[in-house]
Amino acid sequence: MKSKLNPQEAAAVSRISGLVLINALVFQEVLSQHEGRVKPLQGMLDQGNPISTFSNQWKFILENINYYPIFHIARGILGNLSGTEDTARAIIGLAETAQKIVSHRAALRHDLMGRVYHRLLADKKYLATYYTSIPAATLLLKLALRDDAQSAWGNEETLASFRVADLTCGTGTLLMAAADAIADAHIRARARKAEYVDLAMLHRALTEHILQGYDVLASAIHLTASTLALRAPQISFKRMNLFSLPHGGRHLRLGSIEFLQDRQVSEVTDLFGAVTGAEQMKADQSEALVHAEVPPLDLCVMNPPFTRSVGGNLLFGSLPEADRKKMQKRLAELIKKKKVLANSTAGLGSVFVAIADRFIKPGGRIGLVLPKALLSGVAWDKTRELLRQKYRVEYIVASHDPERWNFSESTSLSEVLLVAVKDKDKDSRTDGKVVALNLWRNPTTAFEALAIFNAVRASTTPETSENSSSSIMVGEQKVGEAVAIPWSKLKDHYLWLGPAAFAQPDLVSAATELMDGHLWVPGKSARKKVALTTIGELGILGPDARDIHDGFTFGETKTAYAAFLNHDAKTTTTIAQEPNGYLTHLKKAKEGRPLRKIEHLWPLAGQILLAERLRLNTQKLAAIRVSEPVLSNMWWSVHLKKSGTRHQREKVLSLWLNSTLGLLTLFANREETEGAWVKFKKPVLGALPTIDLDRLSSDQLKQLSDAYDELAHQELQPFPHMHTDEVRAAIDKAIAKALHLPDFSILRTLLAQEPVVCLKRL
Numbered sequence: 001m002k003s004k005l006n007p008q009e010a011a012a013v014s015r016i017s018g019l020v021l022i023n024a025l026v027f028q029e030v031l032s033q034h035e036g037r038v039k040p041l042q043g044m045l046d047q048g049n050p051i052s053t054f055s056n057q058w059k060f061i062l063e064n065i066n067y068y069p070i071f072h073i074a075r076g077i078l079g080n081l082s083g084t085e086d087t088a089r090a091i092i093g094l095a096e097t098a099q100k101i102v103s104h105r106a107a108l109r110h111d112l113m114g115r116v117y118h119r120l121l122a123d124k125k126y127l128a129t130y131y132t133s134i135p136a137a138t139l140l141l142k143l144a145l146r147d148d149a150q151s152a153w154g155n156e157e158t159l160a161s162f163r164v165a166d167l168t169c170g171t172g173t174l175l176m177a178a179a180d181a182i183a184d185a186h187i188r189a190r191a192r193k194a195e196y197v198d199l200a201m202l203h204r205a206l207t208e209h210i211l212q213g214y215d216v217l218a219s220a221i222h223l224t225a226s227t228l229a230l231r232a233p234q235i236s237f238k239r240m241n242l243f244s245l246p247h248g249g250r251h252l253r254l255g256s257i258e259f260l261q262d263r264q265v266s267e268v269t270d271l272f273g274a275v276t277g278a279e280q281m282k283a284d285q286s287e288a289l290v291h292a293e294v295p296p297l298d299l300c301v302m303n304p305p306f307t308r309s310v311g312g313n314l315l316f317g318s319l320p321e322a323d324r325k326k327m328q329k330r331l332a333e334l335i336k337k338k339k340v341l342a343n344s345t346a347g348l349g350s351v352f353v354a355i356a357d358r359f360i361k362p363g364g365r366i367g368l369v370l371p372k373a374l375l376s377g378v379a380w381d382k383t384r385e386l387l388r389q390k391y392r393v394e395y396i397v398a399s400h401d402p403e404r405w406n407f408s409e410s411t412s413l414s415e416v417l418l419v420a421v422k423d424k425d426k427d428s429r430t431d432g433k434v435v436a437l438n439l440w441r442n443p444t445t446a447f448e449a450l451a452i453f454n455a456v457r458a459s460t461t462p463e464t465s466e467n468s469s470s471s472i473m474v475g476e477q478k479v480g481e482a483v484a485i486p487w488s489k490l491k492d493h494y495l496w497l498g499p500a501a502f503a504q505p506d507l508v509s510a511a512t513e514l515m516d517g518h519l520w521v522p523g524k525s526a527r528k529k530v531a532l533t534t535i536g537e538l539g540i541l542g543p544d545a546r547d548i549h550d551g552f553t554f555g556e557t558k559t560a561y562a563a564f565l566n567h568d569a570k571t572t573t574t575i576a577q578e579p580n581g582y583l584t585h586l587k588k589a590k591e592g593r594p595l596r597k598i599e600h601l602w603p604l605a606g607q608i609l610l611a612e613r614l615r616l617n618t619q620k621l622a623a624i625r626v627s628e629p630v631l632s633n634m635w636w637s638v639h640l641k642k643s644g645t646r647h648q649r650e651k652v653l654s655l656w657l658n659s660t661l662g663l664l665t666l667f668a669n670r671e672e673t674e675g676a677w678v679k680f681k682k683p684v685l686g687a688l689p690t691i692d693l694d695r696l697s698s699d700q701l702k703q704l705s706d707a708y709d710e711l712a713h714q715e716l717q718p719f720p721h722m723h724t725d726e727v728r729a730a731i732d733k734a735i736a737k738a739l740h741l742p743d744f745s746i747l748r749t750l751l752a753q754e755p756v757v758c759l760k761r762l
Contacts, residue, residue, distance in 0.1 A: 016219045017077050018094065023226050024058065024074035025098035027067070027233070034234035035065060041095045050091040051078050066236050070226045073218065131170065132303040132369050135443035136407035137177035140417045142453040143395045144299055144367035145181040147188060154189030156198070160205045164299045165359070167256040167352060169213035169242070172224030174301045174367075179206045179231060203232040208239050212294065216247035216255035243292040252327050257348075259355050260334050264293045297359045303369035303408060304352035341386040346379035347371070353383050357390065362424045366391070369407050372398065372414035372672045376497040378681040388491045391420040393434045396496070400480075400503030401442040402759045405675045414672045416500070434487050436499035437472065438508075439480040440755075440762050448474065456482055469505035481505045494687065501668040503762055507750050511668040514661060515689045521744050528741055530661075531695040535610070535638065536686035538653065538693060542604035542637030543596070544682065545612065551596030552583035554633065559584055561602060564609060564626050567634045569619045569718070575654050576712035577609075577624045583631060601631065608650050609635035610657070610685055616676040617759045620716045622666050623657035625650055625708075636685060642694075648701050649693045651708035656691040658716070659731045660748040665689050667751070676756055700738045707734035720758035723749040 025041060032040040039057055047053045055078045058071040081087050132140075152158040164178045183202055190197045206228075213224050221244045228240065245265050246253035258265045328344075335342055335351070342354040349370050356366055374380045375396070387393060397417035399405050405414040437456060443449040451474040459470040459482055472480040483499045490496055498515075502508050506522040513520035518527040535541065543551075554565055562579035589595035609624050612634055624635070631637055640646055640653075656662045669688055670678040693701070711734075717725040732745060755762060 018090075020074050020077060020219055020222055021091070022094045022098050022101075023223060024071055025054070025095050026101055027070050027226050027230065028054075028057065028061070029098055029102045030230060030233050031061075031065075031067070037065065041099050045092060045095055049083065050088050050095065051081055051083060054078060054091065054095075066238075067229065070222065070229060073222050131409040132173045133407055133409050134173065134177075134446050135449040136369065136417060137173045138180070138446045138449040139397065139443065139453055140367050140369065140407075140419070141174065141177040141181040141301065142450065143397070143417070143456075144301065144365050144419045145178065145185060146453075146457065147185055152189075153182075153185040154193060154195065156201060156205075159186055159202075160209050162210050163212060163295050163297050164210055164301065165212035165214070165294055165297050166301055167214050167259070167294070167356060168302050168304045169215050169224055170217075170220050170303070172213060172220075172227045174303060174369075175211050175213050175224060176227055176231075178299070178301060179211060179228065182206065182210065199232070200235050203235045204237050206231075207237045208241075212241040212297075214243045214245055214256045214292070214294070216245055218244040245292065248323050248327065252323060252330055254327060254331060254334075256355065257331065257334070257351060259294060259358065260338055260340060260351070263358075294359045296361050296364075297356075298361060298364045299367060300356040300360055300364075301367040302352055302356060304349040305347070341382045341389075343379045343382045346373070346377060346383065349374075350380060350383045354386060357386060357422075360422050362422055365394075365419060365421050368418045369415060370418065372405075372416050374416060374418065374496075375500060376495045376669065376671045376684070378671075378683050381494065384496060387420055391422050392432055392487050393418065393420045393490070393496075394432070395419040395435050395437065396500050397437040397439065398500040399439045399442040400755045400762075401439060402675060402755045402761060404442040404444075405672075407442075413674050432487050433484040434490050434499065436483045436485070437480055438483065438500055438503050438505075439472075440503055441477070441479040443479075448479075451475075452479060455479075469508070483508055495669060495684065497670070497672075498668065501670075503755050504750055504753075507664070507747070507754060510747055510750075511664050514665055515668065517689075519661070519741055519744060521742055522746055522750075524742065526742075530739065530741070531692040532689045533692040533694070534686065535688045535690055538649075538690065539606065539608070539638040539640040540604060541610075541682050541686055542606060542631060542639065543601050544636075545633045547596050547601065548583075548631055548633055550586075550590065550593050551598065551601045552585055552631075554581055555584060556581060557584075558582050561585070561598075561605075562626075562628055562630045564624070564630045564632045564635060567611065567613075567619065569615070572624065573620055573715040574713050575621065575624055575658055575708070575716070577626050579626060579628060579630050604637060604639055605629035605631050606637035606639040608638040608640070608654055610638060611680060612636055613677070613679045614670075616667070616678060616719050616757045618676075618718055620718050621658060622663055623654050625654040625712065636680070636682065645701065648705045651712070652693060652696070652701060652704040653691065655704055655708045655711070655731055656735065658728070659735050660722070660728070660744060660751060661732075661735065662690065663719070663722075664747060664751060667754075667757070672756070676759055678756075696738075703738040704734060707731070707738075720752055723752035 028038060029041050032038040038061060044053050044057065055075055058075040061067060062071050062075070147153065159182070162182070164175070164182070166174050169175055183206065186202060187197050211228065213221065215221055221242050225240055225242055245255045245258065247255045331344060331351070334340070335344065340351070340354045342350040344351060353366070353368065360366055371377070374383060395418065399407065399415070406412055407415045407417060435456070439452070443452055452472060455472045455474060459472065470482045471478050472482055481503070483505055485499045490498065498512055499508060501511055510520050510522070513527060514530065517530055517532050519530050520527050552561065554563060559582040561583035563581040563583050564577060564579055565581040585598050586595060607626050607629055609626060609630070609632055611622050614622065640649055642649065657666070665688060666680070669680070669684050671681060671684070672678050711727055711730055714727045716727050722728045728748065729745065732748060735741070736743060751757060753760070753762070
């Protein structure tokens, strides 16, 4: 039968198949050092046809020693290879490479094959199977499974009943980190009581009972099984709770998302995508099951796929387009039918958090690796609402290291780690603090991650209202700051970025105070009241860029509809601007899009424009004022509600938004995509604290309006240079003088050196 795979897909299958084979060869070599009946690789390389030689050895292991998850799928691959000389040489080459890997024992650490797997997986962009770094996994699981998180770690019976699952386990990085954290907690607890530690019992309990893994890729499940088994290859086990779940196919199955519909899933897929009866990875055999089921969990830990439903909609992007659309529709119907607190616009990560919630016990925990937009993204609010209703967030870990904003190896997107405990009762919902770990150095090794955890455990973390925090030190080096805020205070906020908005705790405190209506300057104990309102109270925000494109085309020919197009850092350098384009209304809708009417769009034109997105390290302006009303494809127009003294009010507002105080509040409400690349959504800008124009006297309005006239045509420097920018300093002085505020220039200096602004480490 002719293969249905295209060349790219065939190459991907070949690469992953080769990895499965070398993984089995590595495990055989390690196993031979502990089990005399298993032959070492060197003794088999000269025995003729390597395909039949290794196939027979793996059959012997399967029938007499176990390790079904590792050798069954590998032997199946061997059985489908042609017996040519080229194939034989390739198998010998793999065996020689396996020997080299085993000879370097450090190469067998944690998840070597997982690293290789994710480099080889051609479809990772569409599956969004991002690989959690080992240090991030170590830190996340130590926080989630710290000694005080489970009172009876040393009790063997209690330990065996503990359940940890990863519903998107990939190659098992997080499960491996969970195994290490649990083993460490158990050994510590036993040692404190001077009790014997049965390591064989511990390994079997972890492998056979505690750890549960689910994924759509059978090859990933194979690697998870071998990774866990390599922790103690000399100890045999009877079963592993690792399941490969259906994805696509004639029933349009959704992998672990099927758990939204039912606690049980009744099919799995093999390496090549063939649907079989449900099969559980066993140590000694393949056992047919009616279903795969998630037990009640003490911890669910995940780095879920987070492809989003916007920008071409890549949800289920590895599948044919026709199937993808049907699966997207089925997912939408499931979310609506089950009334799930999730939004697929945020990505599948939001959906997986809601699925995990179904299985977590009261008092259990969830540990997540997610985009940083979780804290401030509009589309992520349903996930935040789920956590508000049922959980107490304990830790938020954010990287402010410009060399690595991420906690996954295969992406450069900004991410966070989050740990939350599920409420046991209503009172527990507001008790306790959230600790934000703002890392100045994102750990690059598991040892560094452990050092950070130990430093956090030994530190105290006062509340941000005290304008102080706790330094996280590893040896003599400062690697971050720990800031604590009462959960009762954070949970009711629409956005949760506050305590993790900046690396420098003084900026966290200053932004927190300012958004509460007070100016706090480091080194000064007094707080000065600042009269603030919101952008939404002052004006109406205009249509988004998509609506503009659905109503107009852009051009340079003058029409009745002026526009300000794009945001070029080289040319947009002053607050005062002129229109740079014009709009022509569409006569008919673009294909697949609705037609927006002029009467619905043009009345929202405004002379104040707020940035819809910014590159903080290169751009200069957060807001501009155009000489006449405009709409824009890269800015939010603001149409002020009050017509009296409108021009004066526009000048004052645009001056404030480009001051240090305006930038501080704006940056503290950003949706961070990739470090300095940030966005601002309409609901967030509508609620953005800003100067209350209605509470300014006529004299104050005039003072600030005059300052605008003097400064608006002068060129501003990029944000990283704001501390030496004479124009920005003059703006701040004008605001301080008019509002009777103390000198706050130190905040400008701190903001300029913030890593997300200047892309330099502190």
